[in-house]
Amino acid sequence: MILPIVAYGSPVLRKVAEDIAPDYPGLQTLIADMWETMYNSNGVGLAAPQINKAIRLFIMDSLQIFDNLEDDEVGVYPDAPGFKGVFINARITEKTGKEWAYNEGCLSIPKIREDIYRNETITIEYVDENFTPQVKTFNGITARVILHEYDHIDGKLFIDYLKPLKRTLIQRKLDDISKGKVRVDYRMLFPK
Numbered sequence: 001m002i003l004p005i006v007a008y009g010s011p012v013l014r015k016v017a018e019d020i021a022p023d024y025p026g027l028q029t030l031i032a033d034m035w036e037t038m039y040n041s042n043g044v045g046l047a048a049p050q051i052n053k054a055i056r057l058f059i060m061d062s063l064q065i066f067d068n069l070e071d072d073e074v075g076v077y078p079d080a081p082g083f084k085g086v087f088i089n090a091r092i093t094e095k096t097g098k099e100w101a102y103n104e105g106c107l108s109i110p111k112i113r114e115d116i117y118r119n120e121t122i123t124i125e126y127v128d129e130n131f132t133p134q135v136k137t138f139n140g141i142t143a144r145v146i147l148h149e150y151d152h153i154d155g156k157l158f159i160d161y162l163k164p165l166k167r168t169l170i171q172r173k174l175d176d177i178s179k180g181k182v183r184v185d186y187r188m189l190f191p192k
Contacts, residue, residue: 001033001036002033002036002037002040002186002187003033003034003037003051003187004051004052004187004188004189005037005041005046005050005051005107005108005186005187005188005189006049006050006051006052006108006188006189007108007109007177007178007180007182007188007189007190007191008108008109008157008174008177008178009174009177009178009190009191010052010108010178010189010190010191011191012049012052012053012054013049013050013108013152013155013157014155015049015054015155016153016154016155017047017048017049017054017055017056017057017152017153017154017155018054018055018056019055019056019089020055020056020057020088020089022131024055027129028129030048030053030057031057031059031086031129033051034046034048034051034057034059035059037051037186038059038061038107040186041107041184041185041186042185042186043107044060044061044062044064044065044145045058045059045060045061045145045146045148045149046058046059046060046107046149047149047152047153048152048153049152049153049155050107050108050152052189055153056088056089056090056153057086057087057088057153058086058087058090058149058150058152058153059085059086059087059149060083060084060085060087060142060145060146060149061082061083061084062082062083062084062141062142062145063081063082063083063084064082065082065141065145082141082142083138083142085128086128086129087124087126087128087146087149087150088126088127088128088129088131089126089127090124090125090126090150090153091124091125091126092122092123092124092147092150093123093124093125093135094122094123094137095119095121095122095147096119096120096121096122096123097119097120097121097139098119098120099117099118099119099120100117100118100120101115101116101117102115102116102118102141102144103115103116104116104144104148104158105158106148106157106158107186108157109157109158109159109174109177110177110182110184110188111173111177111182111184112159112170112173112174112177114158114159114162114166114170116158116161116162117161118143118144118147118148119143119147120139120140120143121137121138121139121143122137122138122139122143122146122147123135123136123137124136124137124138124146124150159174178190178191
């Protein structure tokens with residue numbers, strides 16, 4: 001089932017999400033719905049707070065980023081061909097490498113893209129959809145997508161990394177999004 005994406009201004013996007021247990025009600029259905037919602041909205045990642053659930057769960061698929069690149073472009077990224085996975089109760093244990101800029105966007109903040117600096121390599125501990133413990137290191141675009149989604153479960157948004165002047169310049173667009181004055185090709189849930 002395709003779920004509505006929560007828009008900027010909704011309180012759930014600013015909550016620090018809570019861990020869940022293996023018996024979380026309807027977890028496998030929720031994960032399947034998140035995949036369907038993410039692909040329907042042309043996203044590469046989706047966190048539970050974006051579908052109005054304050055739990056530490058996100059999904060991501062950087063494989064599709066590389067599918068859309070030319071062969072000579074793929075070699076620029078050390079993490080090709082990407083990664084697809086479910087992250088539950090995740091904790092980033094290490095960020096290394098230099099910070100690099102990339103033009104990010106967010107399904108909850110449509111029509112706004114900005115260059116955001118993030119570390120090139122991360123190590124993350126989490127459990128997968130079967131609650132199997134994982135410790136993995138990611139780099140490049142894959143690390144960036146994970147960091148973006150991880151921020152969501154910590155109540156942060158990519159616009160929080162902007163300098164105050166830049167944030168002021170986009171404030172009207174942000175206000176319009178929270179008022180529902182934005183057109184997208186996917187369902188959204190706006191703050192009341």
